[in-house]
Amino acid sequence: MDVRQVAQYLNMSVPWVYREAAAVGLKxxxxxNGSNAKIQFKSSEVQAWVRMRQL
Structure with missing residues (x-):
């Protein structure tokens, strides 16, 4: 999943994903390298993080 997909899935903003994802445990x-670097998330890890937060 790219940053926009994660933001939409979590109902958060794209800047929030860039700024806070690592702090809340999303790997x-x-x-x-540099400003052209692409950030990707494993969909299974995002879904597991959501399930963990719902407990």
Whole structure:
């Protein structure tokens, strides 16, 4: 999942995902360097994080 997909799935803003994802425990994979780097999340990890937060 890319940043926009995660933001939509979580009903959060894109800047929130960039700023807070790591702080709340969402692990992202970064591909590339500098400002052109792409950040991707595993959908299974995002879904597991949501389930964990609902407990």
């Amino acid at each position: 992202a994979d970064k591909f590339g």
